[in-house]
Amino acid sequence: MLKKMYHSTYVLFSKTINKIQLISWKKLMLKKLVLSAAAAGSIVLSAGTVSAETIRVTLQLPETHPLGVNLNAWKSCVEGKTNALEIQIFPSAQLYKDKQVPEAVGSGAIEMGTASLTRFAGTVPAVDAVYVPFLLDSEEKVKRATAPGSEVRKILDSAILKETNARILWWQAFGRTVYLSKDPIRVPADIKDKKVRTFGKLLGWTVEALGGAPTLMSGSKQFLAYQQGAVDAGITGLTGTKSRKLYEVMPNMTLTFDSDIEFVAVMNEDFYQGLSEDKRGIIDSCGQQVEAELRNSVLQIEAETLEFLRDKMNVIELTDAERDEWREATKSVVDRFIENGGETAAAVIKAAQ
Helix, strand or coil: CHHHHHHHHHHHHHHHHHHHHHHHHHHHHHHHHHHHHHHHHHHHHHHHCCCCEEEEEECCCCCCCHHHHHHHHHHHHHHHHCCCEEEEEECCCCCCCHHHHHHHHHHCCCCEEEEEHHHHCCCCHHHHHHHCCCCCCCHHHHHHHHCCCCHHHHHHHHHHHHHHCEEEEEEEEEEEEEEEECCCCCCHHHHCCCEEEECCHHHHHHHHHCCCEEEECCHHHHHHHHHHCCCCEEEEEHHHHHHCCHHHCCCEEEECCCCEEEEEEEEEHHHHHHCCHHHHHHHHHHHHHHHHHHHHHHHHHHHHHHHHHHCCCEEEECCHHHHHHHHHHCCHHHHHHHHHHHHHHHHHHHHHC
């Protein structure tokens, strides 16, 4: 009797185990089937859909600034010619500050970015030629020096590519330099002992030549620095004064127009070379198109911006005699630039002159 009971229990237990194993096996097979179907579906989807290649771009300024408008014009041009490229713009230094752009683009952390040319001075000191006081002090000089294929561009574009792995696609005309200040600035003596915001080493040398104390600062940090009194004055551009609303925290603007501010749109060289010849051709041609558009309109943009700012700031225009004082006070900067930059810097100065 007991033996019979044990036998019945064993049979029941065995059937239960077999049933559990069968259910588990069915679940396993069903899971494999689902995964296989999903994989097959994704393969079919991939085969039937050509996904666009994404180019992320870090922009230092708002998209409403002329440089932001210029970059969006390039985006529209590229995407209008091909569905195989998608441009994503991140404005107002959301991803990287301007000083981080050369490393971020050169390393491939991001495909593309725009930054002030002076941000490449750490590896290519000669780029600061555009900021040498009064070297490019006329529209003719600026256009000649910055034109694609000019001797200045050949030297600087190739040096940046070699040293940083960042390819310059096009130059972005930003305009001329002005000084913003708490107290009015008219002659070099007015800058003596004042802390002045700069955005590059050579501009710092200019401030030192004028008797001031330079403070290197990203453009995106200007508003708070002026508002909190961290500096007494600052070097910037007309259009940046408007787009960043710097007129709300600085009452005076001196139109020194002593140097030219240039930004550059750069792309990681490895990413660029990995693109098809057709894609590179579209990227390059659209870059040339928007470069010419911005270069040809920058003076008009500055004139319109100046009219806007006249109602909001005390605008100080220099006389010829006062401008000569600035020239004389900053002459030493040229020699310092050539001494620091070596043969390349000397070649750029010669080409610009």
